[in-house]
Amino acid sequence: AQSVSQHNHHVILSEAASLELGCNYSYGGTVNLFWYVQYPGQHLQLLLKYFSGDPLVKGIKGFEAEFIKSKFSFNLRKPSVQWSDTAEYFCAARGGGGNMLTFGGGTRLMVKP
């Protein structure tokens, strides 16, 4: 079965620290990858997505993610986090043939001011 793994369930950082959240998927073949963010009290929002082309994808609010096919990974990065980045982050994947997403378990990020 296809699966998506997020290894860090909780991450605590100080403001200005660099962020990297891991995401690994188990799909073979063509894969589409997504990062969603859920700020406290808000609905799930799309941060960025990868379909094809440049494996380094830039999203909103200074986030980026790199697709590394050989490692089946799509890690999310931000060079300098802010208190407002406190949220839960979800990685999701979809095989190239359909539109069903499989989500990882989520990573709760807390940024201390």
Added chain:
Amino acid sequence: DGGITQSPKYLFRKEGQNVTLSCEQNLNHDAMYWYRQDPGQGLRLIYYSQIVNDFQKGDIAEGYSVSREKKESFPLTVTSAQKNPTAFYLCASSIGVGRRSLTDTQYFGPGTRLTVL
């Protein structure tokens, strides 16, 4: 103002009662989805619908039912058969398979938090 609306925001139910969660979208999307979110488990797919009058079970459909009589509406009923219904329920929509380019993306509503008393 385009988007996905879910109502109510909070819902309380007594054990043994069925309850229906509303999801409406005005994005002209063909596909709609229901997910359940539990702490540490991410989002799990309950049901999805690619087109009006058609829907398919997701990974955890037991104890739930849906209908898709209109393109813009996809209500979810949590039945008394669902053993652990307390959760956060999210509805999503996307352009869909019929008109899908390779860039089909799901957009989410604000969610309904269901608590069984």
